Every structure is written in C-alpha cells, then in structure tokens.
Amino acid sequence: MKTFKNKIIILIMSIVIFVIFYQLLGFFAGNLLPTSPLGTMIGLIILFLLIPISYLSAYGVVKVIKDM
Numbered sequence: 001m002k003t004f005k006n007k008i009i010i011l012i013m014s015i016v017i018f019v020i021f022y023q024l025l026g027f028f029a030g031n032l033l034p035t036s037p038l039g040t041m042i043g044l045i046i047l048f049l050l051i052p053i054s055y056l057s058a059y060g061v062v063k064v065i066k067d068m
Helices: 002-032 037-067
Strands: none
Touching: 002 037
16 A cells, blocks of 8 residues: 555656646747747657656655655
C-alpha cells in the first residue's frame, strides 16, 4: 500500500512539474521560436522530452523527501 501511495504522489507531482515546465518553455518558445514547421517540430520534441524529465524530477523529489 505504501508503494502504491508513493506512485500516486510521484504521478501527481510529475503532472504538476510537467505543467510548470510546459508553461515556462511555452513562454520562451513563443518568443524565440519562429512559427514554421521547424519550430513546430522543435516544440514537439521538447514536449516529448518533458514527459520523462518531469517524471524523473518528481521521482527525485520524492526520494529526497523520504530520506529526510
């Protein structure tokens, strides 16, 4: 039960971190990337990279909190 609770916490935190990263990169990408097919492709690559990055960062946060 404890591991299930940890997985739910990691999932919720990864969603929150994903939204934060997406908002930050969306703000910068809106200003820096041109509206072209290349800009769209770069945006999609960044979007697919954000999913594992947000999960791993949430997993790391939970590990640090558990070790405290």
